Amino acid sequence: MFEAIEFGPMILWMRVVFLLLAVWLSTEFFLRLAGSASLSIQSVKDNAKWHLLAFLVMGRLLAIVANYQAYLKNFSRIFIVWDGEFSFLGGAIGIGLVLFWSTRSQRATFLQWLDVLLPATTFGLAFDWIGMFLSAQSYGKPTNRAWGIVMDTFNVRYSVPIHPVQLYYAFFYFALTFALLLIRKHSKRAGAETLLGIIAASIAVFLFEFLRGDFGIPVFAMISDFIFLGCLFVSLGILAVIEQRLSERSNLIYSSSVAALTLVYVFLRPFIEFPQYQLRFSQVLAVLALLSTVVYVVVHRRKYPHL
Secondary structure (H helix, E strand, O other), rough: OOOOOEEEOOEEEEHHHHHHHHHHHHHHHHHHHHHHOOOHHHHHHOOHHHHHHHHHHHHHHHHHHHHHHHHHHHHHHHHHHHHHOOOOHHHHHHHHHHHHHHHHHHHOOHHHHHHHHHHHHHHHHHEEEEEEEEHHOOOOOOOOOOOOOOOOOOOOOOOOOOOOOOHHHHHHHHHHHHHHHHHHHHHOOOOHHHHHHHHEEEEEEEEHHEEOOOOEEEEEEEEEHHHHHHHHHHHHHHHHHHHHHOOOOHHHHHHHHHHHHHHHHHHHHHHOOOOOOEEHHHHHHHHHHHHHHHHHHHHHHHHOOOO
């Protein structure tokens, strides 16, 4: 693999090169999309230091969580920030958090900013996954398909052809970025890019992660867990829609009922005899992202019918 290129005494790590390329291109793309959507670029500049801080902190934090086993063995490694462990997706989430905070005092809503942030993020993720392919990170499982590749590096625990899952992700995110631009051109309501983009990305992540061969955080889930999560998010969406119509007492009873049913399910879950499936933590996050996005977009459109 092309993990690094040496220039005399200097070593150029391809993972870092493509990560920086992803940051640069996605930032330019984000600002152009924001300008075309008549969003306040000045507010982004005013909060530039917070965007940068959130990008670095969340990017590092998500990378630590994804590779938590290595950091548990050597806790001091958390502070070695030059080890190259960084998540571009985590950085994008950090920027999203700052946008959520800053848009409370703006005319533009957070969802309008998400419609701009999402295509820029998918564009950057495509380059980030190419960098991970070249550095043999987040590799796939063994396969006998014709396009399987052998990664001859100590990072990979297989010496047989494996799925180039990083390229699957890269091609998908390039295609998704193009699709989101088409949706942006023809959509008439805020949230179209966010809704369809998150749905497509969540499905792709859920499927592609089954092809991953590297170590990840295992999560054992049952069908009943997904049914309960779906019902929980639907109930929260209903509450958000009818909250203003309910009295304070009715609102409290509704919220308390949802909380009580949640505790009952958590208590009864060990006694439910359904088959368990081992998933990766990223797959669970993909499901949560899909459900929460659907609820948020529906509520937003009810609250702002003119957008």
